[in-house]
Amino acid sequence: MTEEATAFVACYRAVLALAKSLLVEANRENVKNGTPDEWPAGQEWHDLVSSSHSIFMRQAREKAGIEHAWFAYQVDKHAGHIDEIYQEAARG
Numbered sequence: 287m288t289e290e291a292t293a294f295v296a297c298y299r300a301v302l303a304l305a306k307s308l309l310v311e312a313n314r315e316n317v318k319n320g321t322p323d324e325w326p327a328g329q330e331w332h333d334l335v336s337s338s339h340s341i342f343m344r345q346a347r348e349k350a351g352i353e354h355a356w357f358a359y360q361v362d363k364h365a366g367h368i369d370e371i372y373q374e375a376a377r378g
Contacts (some may be wrong), residue, residue, distance in 0.1 A: 293361045295367050304346035
């Protein structure tokens with residue numbers, strides 16, 4: 287793996303970790319607000335479908351200040367490495 291790929295994989299893993307923490311926080315807020323059945327309704331990362339993953343990944347990317355176009359380009363450029371990480375995360 288090139289240095290650039292290694293660096294982006296680390297960036298992607300960090301955004302993914304932040305996305306998962308945002309999911310945990312959303313679930314925590316639902317419980318706190320007395321609405322535990324509202325989406326994401328206590329689901330864990332591996333319970334979500336890809337469109338829900340995208341919502342949390344977008345929120346994480348924005349929170350980290352990462353530009354969408356750059357991130358999308360890097361995901362496409364390093365798709366082989368990213369697919370492996372994504373599948374690993376989806377399994378839980």
